[in-house]
Amino acid sequence: MIKFILNNKEVSTAMPPGTPVLDFVRYNQYLTGTKIGCREGDCGACTVLVGDLSTGELRYRTATSCLMPLGNAQGKHIVTIEGINMVELNPIQQAMADESATQCGFCTPGFVVSMAGFCLSKKAPTSQNAIAAVDGNICRCTGYKSIERAATRVAHLLEKRKTEEPVKFAANQAILPAYFTTIQERLQALSSSLNGELTNASPHAQRVGGGTDVYVQKHDEIKDASIRFLFDNTDLKGIRQDGNDCVIGPATTVTDLIESPLIQQYFPDFKHYTTLVSSTPIRNMATIGGNFINASPIGDFTIFFLALDATLTFSDGNLSRELPLRNLYQGYKMLDKRPEEYLEQIRFSLPAQNTQFNFEKVSKRTHLDIASVNSAINITVEDDLITHVRISAGGVAAIPKQLTKTAEFLTGKLLSEELIQKAISIAQTEIAPISDARGTEAYKRLLLGQLIKAHFIKLFPALEVEQLLKT
Template identity: 45%
Template sequence: MINLIVNDQIREFDLPLGTSLVDVIRDNLKLPGTKIGCREGDCGACTVLVGELDGENLKYKSMASCILPLGNTRRKHIVTIEGLNLDGLTPIQKAFVEENGTQCGFCTPGFIMSVVGFCLSDKKKTFENIKIAVAGNICRCTGYKSIERALSIIVDGISKIDETDRIAWLADNGFIPAYFNGIKNKLKEMAVDYSPKRTDADYIMGGGTDLLVQELDEVEEATIDFIQEMPGLSGVRIENGKCFIGSTTTITELFESEALNKMFPKMRSYINLIASHQIRNMATVGGNFANGSPIGDLAIMFQALDGTLVLNEKGKKREIKLKDFFVGYKTVNKKPDELIECVYFNVPGENTHFSFEKIGKRIHLDMATVNSALVVEIKDGIIKAASYSVGGLGATIRNMEKTSGFLVGKKISNKTFIEANKVAQSEITPRSRPEYKRLLVKQQLLCHLMSFAPEALGLEALQ
């Protein structure tokens, strides 16, 4: 049995906890406004808002309900399109109608939910940010220009939002119904002391963004440990010169982490290249490692940072370097019931620099064709240490040992880049589209070095 709030009603469900939320919404609750397009997290048609208490704050995040397991919604507030316009169309919906931002209408509920999620968020209310908020929503009819016009009107409409009490301001101004004001207390009343423990369940479930795409039918039948509610597995903390990141920390929480962004000032721009808001709000760090993908963006980053995983099998702990964890295509050095507790790495010193590059077919919501990360320590203009990882070239992430070794002792220059690229090309054997991927490795290596010493590299490097 699981209880949650859907729109303005508390609901209880006696259903398998691996059931995807969109099926509960449409089939059990008969709320058909939430649409199913791809069922893989790609189109945004099924977007809902998920509200959760964070201390005294009630925070809402947009999520793809097609890959959100029911078990991850316990004592949360789920908002569907039906829960928004109890008294007619909201200013957000009106802007879409007036600017012809909706034609067949199939994508529209998803867009509206993403926009409401943006209004409720602490993001700066700019046109650029509202566009990023809908990057996970696809429309086949409008060509997007009319949607952009609607977004522009909406951003103007919320320019005077009271950031100290967004829910009250949005309710007062008709953007959300008044019942939102009472949700925080309802959720508090529903809260109980609940901290699940590991069992012999068939599955470990993080955010579900891989499992519900790859194995939805199996998951629905299975027993599952929902680890997001297990204590001690979430968050970023610095201790004794090391940075520890709990395995259930979501990609959005990495984006929001002050500590991480202080260490790596460009981290937010890198994270914006991963999936979409809806997916980043669900996907966890541990899931990104455990799925063993050769193009996992976090896996690439933390491998270059020489990250170590802490694994726990029924209380028996062991540690393994990420570079030894990936052993074959989607195969990792981990027993099925071993839980990844966290990843940790040394806090970089002031001379250490980190760079990440990703190229896919489009900027947002695409897996990498090639992605790479380079970490260097530079003292007096000379590279003292280097660690370089590249994905998308074969079954596992490449640990570019030779290129890293070559870079040590060098000054960043055109010559260093040209020679380092030769070494890099010698230690890769791209399986598919080899010429294209070799070119991407070269371009990304140049971008990494340029990000560390822009003045040291010129056009000659590209000869």
């Protein structure tokens, strides 16, 4: 039995735990304000808020309910547009109305829910942050300037919050319903009545983390499947430093990485990189381990961690083994992983003082799109001498690729424009892109060369490479 708080009432259901939350709220609870759009997590029409106590305090994040299994709602607070309605329009809805930020209205509930999530977060009340909060919501008819104005008005509502706890401030200022102040206590009581992890899965059950890809690929199959849920498994969570290494649990989400002080310290541009990857609701749900095991040739974080030469630990429940990430991929969607094994840990060496990192991505849309080609570099340079380098690339082979020959060539040589041009030529011998919807073979080869140039231009601006992008 799955139990959680839906808006202001506790619900329990024996429906298959793989049922998308979207279908449960619409067809079981008849809360039809949450809309069905793309069923791929792109449009944001089905956005809900998910509140939990995993950090020790009540925290809300947005999620696309079309990709969220009921099993991942266990013990949480799920908020639909109906859950933030008040007797009259709440101030978020009023801002949308005043700024003429809705036309057909189909997308409006998602925008309002996302802005409500912003009001419940600890992010600074700036227009920039308010607008970023709706980056997972698409409007097809209104135009975004009116929505941006509404988001700015919402940010102004929070200016007097100062250090007050966001949930209390939003309720006290009648931005959101007063019942929100009771949720933390109610979730604590609910948690004590649960048995923890859902245990009705068979030994051969499908393992599901955030579900952001598996529900796109296998929607009809997965909803009735036997599932072992990993998303809330505390043993598979966390980001910590172990000596010179960083250790990450595979159920760690992209948002967890963004908010990690350790990641911020060693990768100060990490948040910028992630703006190129999916949207806020998807980043809230997507797990790093899921990105690896999905085995997409263009998986953004697979490419990121290939450049860091990450090592994976797999377990079958009894025995564990280590495997370099670069050796995981045996062919298209083929892994060096037995069916009974699951990913237990991710480990990589933290960058040394002279080590620099960069990630680049090109896609048809700047945001909310998969890569045509992506690439990352991890490079150590001392007195213009390259002492260590790892380069990875996606979209240029049947598997996520570590460019080992290119790295070998660069190691031990002095940085120069000529060296980079030769390295690009070697990289071309390591790849085998195909023509598809994201570009022709020739285009992808050109892109990889340009991204390698971009790495060096970004990391070594003093190097005389101003002609690189022209050649």
